[in-house]
Amino acid sequence: MSTFSRAFLRTSRAAFRYQRGVNPVQQAWAQNGSLRSYATAFSRDKPHVNIGTIGHVDHGKTTLTAAITKRQAEKGYAKFLEYGSIDKAPEERKRGITISTAHIEYATDNRHYSHVDCPGHADYIKNMITGAANMDGAIIVVAASDGQMPQTREHLLLARQVGVKKIVVFVNKVDAIEDKEMLELVEMEMRELLTTYGFEGDDTPIIMGSALCALENRENDIGVAKIDELLEAVDTWIPTPARDTEKPFLMAVEDVFSIAGRGTVCSGRVERGILKKDTEVELVGKGVAPIKTKVTDIETFKKSCTESRAGDNSGLLLRGVKREDVRRGMVVAIPGTVKAHKKFMVSMYVLSKEEGGRHTGFGDNYKPQMFIRTADESTHLTWPEGTEGAADKMVMPGDNVEMVCELHQPHVLESGQRFNMREGGRTVATGLVTQILE
Ligand SMILES: Nc1nc2c(ncn2[C@@H]2O[C@H](COP(=O)(O)OP(=O)(O)OP(=O)(O)O)[C@@H](O)[C@H]2O)c(=O)[nH]1
Numbered sequence: 001m002s003t004f005s006r007a008f009l010r011t012s013r014a015a016f017r018y019q020r021g022v023n024p025v026q027q028a029w030a031q032n033g034s035l036r037s038y039a040t041a042f043s044r045d046k047p048h049v050n051i052g053t054i055g056h057v058d059h060g061k062t063t064l065t066a067a068i069t070k071r072q073a074e075k076g077y078a079k080f081l082e083y084g085s086i087d088k089a090p091e092e093r094k095r096g097i098t099i100s101t102a103h104i105e106y107a108t109d110n111r112h113y114s115h116v117d118c119p120g121h122a123d124y125i126k127n128m129i130t131g132a133a134n135m136d137g138a139i140i141v142v143a144a145s146d147g148q149m150p151q152t153r154e155h156l157l158l159a160r161q162v163g164v165k166k167i168v169v170f171v172n173k174v175d176a177i178e179d180k181e182m183l184e185l186v187e188m189e190m191r192e193l194l195t196t197y198g199f200e201g202d203d204t205p206i207i208m209g210s211a212l213c214a215l216e217n218r219e220n221d222i223g224v225a226k227i228d229e230l231l232e233a234v235d236t237w238i239p240t241p242a243r244d245t246e247k248p249f250l251m252a253v254e255d256v257f258s259i260a261g262r263g264t265v266c267s268g269r270v271e272r273g274i275l276k277k278d279t280e281v282e283l284v285g286k287g288v289a290p291i292k293t294k295v296t297d298i299e300t301f302k303k304s305c306t307e308s309r310a311g312d313n314s315g316l317l318l319r320g321v322k323r324e325d326v327r328r329g330m331v332v333a334i335p336g337t338v339k340a341h342k343k344f345m346v347s348m349y350v351l352s353k354e355e356g357g358r359h360t361g362f363g364d365n366y367k368p369q370m371f372i373r374t375a376d377e378s379t380h381l382t383w384p385e386g387t388e389g390a391a392d393k394m395v396m397p398g399d400n401v402e403m404v405c406e407l408h409q410p411h412v413l414e415s416g417q418r419f420n421m422r423e424g425g426r427t428v429a430t431g432l433v434t435q436i437l438e
């Protein structure tokens with residue numbers, strides 16, 4: 001076995017160690033998610049998009065989700081899921097962790113979708129923050145009979161924070177409206193609200209119909225026809241996300257070693273992009289100035305190769321870099337594409353006692369250890385400026401919060417970056433960066 005290969009095994013073990021730090025919420029989701037997946041006749045070659053239904057309680061998210069599966073099942077693009085089978089989520093409940101998200105699959109002529117629908121408001125918030133509901137775009141459901149309500153606004157705000165860029169509006173329960181002028185009012189208000197939260201309010205598709213009619217196969221003009229219209233809007237308005245291989249190369253360093261006579265090798269799992277041999281790269285993070293170097297050899301699957309791509313576990317031979325200069329937690333990136341940051345806003349979910357989290361709350365100046373990619377760094381959490389009663393304000397296990405986070409040493413991160421917080425060997429919180437401050 002070559003030195004390179006031996007070092008490689010070490011990397012795999014390091015990767016495993018790191019795995020254990022993985023957020024239990026996400027892990028549970030990964031296990032549960034497949035239970036509902038449906039290997040239907042649709043082609044896996046279609047581009048994949050993650051979406052979901054969001055919106056105020058009782059506005060018809062689950063009914064709409066069921067109606068979509070019913071309509072797409074007629075076209076051979078889904079398995080019909082009845083209302084009850086979406087909402088119950090028995091598997092998740094049984095596990096004792098409230099994931100409570102149904103992951104539903106269907107396709108259209110153009111794309112393949114994974115769709116999340118959560119039973120309750122708290123679940124939406126938690127799932128969006130923890131990444132269990134990772135959405136490229138969302139359908140916001142608003143009942144024509146009520147118009148926008150507090151959770152309509154809250155979900156839009158949160159969608160924006162977690163990086164959802166495009167929304168399609170479904171104005172539901174049109175069958176229950178006598179005065180059709182109400183619909184114009186709802187539309188106007190929704191366009192304004194979307195704009196307020198940074199979405200393209202003027203151009204966002206708004207479809208008006210009745211999920212219940214579609215599900216019950218009546219009043220087709222406001223039922224089934226509107227499901228078709230909705231899916232067409234989703235297909236065209238929500239862009240297909242860029243594949244990881246299309247982004248600039250980035251690999252977080254998991255392990256570093258030196259090979260006699262050759263130089264320093266760093267290894268890890270490639271997060272995005274494709275790297276060719278003899279490309280200039282930069283090592284960034286851990287509080288040191290970026291180190292410029294060149295990758296002179298690449299080893300993936302214990303073989304020397306000419307390129308390394310997203311998803312690969314690779315070892316990169318770096319020219320002219322000393323072993324002690326490279327540290328786990330740094331990233332290897334194309335020069336100028338990333339920056340290390342020290343201070344930022346985070347949205348996070350604080351794990352409950354049952355999920356293995358803390359038993360007690362914490363407040364301003366809490367100092368857990370933050371895990372971002374392969375880095376772990378001591379950090380310092382404070383309430384955002386202007387928070388009332390900041391000195392005494394507490395966060396309890398099971399809460400969702402927004403706080404300011406300051407790292408001891410700057411690391412490469414970006415808006416939307418996911419992380420875990422740990423303390424004394426247990427994961428206490430999980431979340432994402434919402435805004436870079438410094
Ligand atoms: N009249 C009418 N009622 C509807 C329509 N769509 C849904 N409903 C009813 O509205 C109620 C709530 O629907 P759900 O689909 O459970 O709403 P939800 O948004 O999933 O609710 P939560 O998950 O609790 O937030 C149910 O009684 C539905 O039958 C519709 O188009 N017209």
Ligand SMILES: [Mg+2]
Pocket residue numbers: 061062063087118119120
């Ligand atoms: Mg529901």
